[in-house]
Amino acid sequence: MSTEGAGGDRERRLTGRTAVVTGAGQGVGRGIALALAAAGANVVIAARRAETGEPVADEIRARGDEAVCIESDCTVRADVEACVAATVERYGGLEIMVHNAFKGGRAHKLEELDLDLWDENSRTAAWASYYCAQIAYPHLAAAGANGRLILITSPAGVEASVGIPAYGPVKAAQRALAKSLAKEWGPLGVTVNCIAPVAETPALAYAFDERPELKERVEQRTALGRIGDAEHDIGGVAVFLASNGGGYVTGQTVVCDGGSFMGL
Amino acid sequence: MGDSPDQLLSGRIVVVTGADQPYVRGLAAGLVGAGATVQAVAMDALGSRAAAEAAFAAVAAQHGPVAGVVHAAIDPIAYERVPMHEVDDARWDAVWEQTLRRALFVLQAGHTQMRAAGGAFVVVTPVVAMAGAAELAPYAAAMEGVRVLSKAAARQWGAVGIRVNCLATAPEHVPIGVASGELALSPPALGGPGDPEADLAPVAAWLLSDGAHFCTGLTLSVDGGVWMAP
Numbered sequence: 490m491s492t493e494g495a496g497g498d499r500e501r502r503l504t505g506r507t508a509v510v511t512g513a514g515q516g517v518g519r520g521i522a523l524a525l526a527a528a529g530a531n532v533v534i535a536a537r538r539a540e541t542g543e544p545v546a547d548e549i550r551a552r553g554d555e556a557v558c559i560e561s562d563c564t565v566r567a568d569v570e571a572c573v574a575a576t577v578e579r580y581g582g583l584e585i586m587v588h589n590a591f592k593g594g595r596a597h598k599l600e601e602l603d604l605d606l607w608d609e610n611s612r613t614a615a616w617a618s619y620y621c622a623q624i625a626y627p628h629l630a631a632a633g634a635n636g637r638l639i640l641i642t643s644p645a646g647v648e649a650s651v652g653i654p655a656y657g658p659v660k661a662a663q664r665a666l667a668k669s670l671a672k673e674w675g676p677l678g679v680t681v682n683c684i685a686p687v688a689e690t691p692a693l694a695y696a697f698d699e700r701p702e703l704k705e706r707v708e709q710r711t712a713l714g715r716i717g718d719a720e721h722d723i724g725g726v727a728v729f730l731a732s733n734g735g736g737y738v739t740g741q742t743v744v745c746d747g748g749s750f751m752g753l
Numbered sequence: 754m755g756d757s758p759d760q761l762l763s764g765r766i767v768v769v770t771g772a773d774q775p776y777v778r779g780l781a782a783g784l785v786g787a788g789a790t791v792q793a794v795a796m797d798a799l800g801s802r803a804a805a806e807a808a809f810a811a812v813a814a815q816h817g818p819v820a821g822v823v824h825a826a827i828d829p830i831a832y833e834r835v836p837m838h839e840v841d842d843a844r845w846d847a848v849w850e851q852t853l854r855r856a857l858f859v860l861q862a863g864h865t866q867m868r869a870a871g872g873a874f875v876v877v878t879p880v881v882a883m884a885g886a887a888e889l890a891p892y893a894a895a896m897e898g899v900r901v902l903s904k905a906a907a908r909q910w911g912a913v914g915i916r917v918n919c920l921a922t923a924p925e926h927v928p929i930g931v932a933s934g935e936l937a938l939s940p941p942a943l944g945g946p947g948d949p950e951a952d953l954a955p956v957a958a959w960l961l962s963d964g965a966h967f968c969t970g971l972t973l974s975v976d977g978g979v980w981m982a983p
């Protein structure tokens with residue numbers, strides 16, 4: 490991919506800022522990482538497995554942007570602490586924490602939902618949001634008006650989903666966390682927002698495989714008639730929220746799904 | 754079924770969780786006033802799916818088929834205001850994890866009892882869940898999680914005649930130190946948070962009744978006119 494084509498918008502709005510993106514080894518996280526790096530940020534690819542994270546860091550560096558992969562399981566407090574500490578040591582600060590990682594989208598019935606599948610949803614969405622928020626907090630506070638916490642949620646966090654009932658609640662929790670922390674951290678200048686994306690990702694492909702009827706429903710319902718691109722369509726929103734231009738937006742969920750869910 | 758608007762729930766067995774809290778006692782009293790036979794299930798009976806199933810089955814065995822469930826139980830630790838950077842894992846577990854698990858077990862146990870003949874849930878999710886609140890992030894996250902878990906149940910169980918709706922109450926009913934006036938630029942349109950028995954219970958009774966048979970997945974703000982989104 491040519492440098493010119495990569496990222497499309499390469500306006501360097503985030504030069505000198507550092508971002509951690511969890512789950513950045515693939516999908517939406519990878520797209521956000523590419524976009525933040527293209528905007529000039531130092532990007533830490535926080536991936537549970539280095540073999541997925543390293544290629545993304547390589548891809549970013551091949552474009553002339555800055556990235557490093559740090560192997561880190563966002564459901565383990567010590568891992569998040571180590572990741573943030575290494576980030577700050579390497580780059581001198583942390584302005585932008587993006588929690589995107591998620592695991593648990595297997596189809597199920599609510600009456601049959603067991604605690605193993607519930608725990609995957611709860612640990613990766615809710616517990617990890619708590620860890621990321623809390624552990625990034627002193628650095629976001631130090632960044633003041635440049636401080637950003639961005640949680641990747643879902644339209645299902647508002648309207649729920651019949652096929653994966655455990656998913657909506659944990660995504661809803663992230664929205665309430667964002668609103669609460671927006672109020673709590675507002676006096677510091679730090680903003681806290683959610684992005685609710687729909688993009689072509691391995692997770693969406695998996696969902697379409699599991700529930701073939703879903704693909705047709707998504708395509709029919711999407712006003713723009715296409716599934717989003719993780720870097721250009723979702724990453725661009727993350728760059729905006731992270732930039733100075735997004736500094737007066739807080740406590741919000743930006744639904745970035747091509748005009749499918751319009752319930753806000 | 755009672756034809757009188759005051760007896761919407763005549764002859765119906767309604768399980769209420771959280772009735773040790775004063776405002777829930779008021780809600781329960783109002784349901785009794787609407788004709789329901791109310792059976793309280795204590796929060797410590799909701800610690801596992803098996804315990805919740807047993808508690809609900811015991812109500813059915815003793816009183817007859819369960820037709821409605823009002824879920825309001827929550828650990829009082831959830832009401833403590835703590836800045837996010839001072840929350841520890843034990844608190845996050847107690848407020849987020851256990852609140853969601855109890856709601857899941859209540860929904861599952863209620864489904865077991867009501868799947869044959871249908872029924873309705875009313876889940877209490879204070880408006881703070883939708884509004885968010887500083888130093889109450891775990892509480893808001895848990896309540897909003899419960900609210901959308903209720904929607905998921907509504908979507909899945911409509912086909913078997915089980916409805917699930919949420920009652921969004923004013924913050925003053927629980928001791929979290931948030932006033933209705935903080936949640937909107939305008940003051941409460943109807944003047945205050947309302948009396949649980951006189952003002953909230955009639956709405957809960959209606960949501961449980963046949964008149965609401967086409968309503969599921971709703972959140973009704975019964976907060977005196979504060980939270981008006983959407």
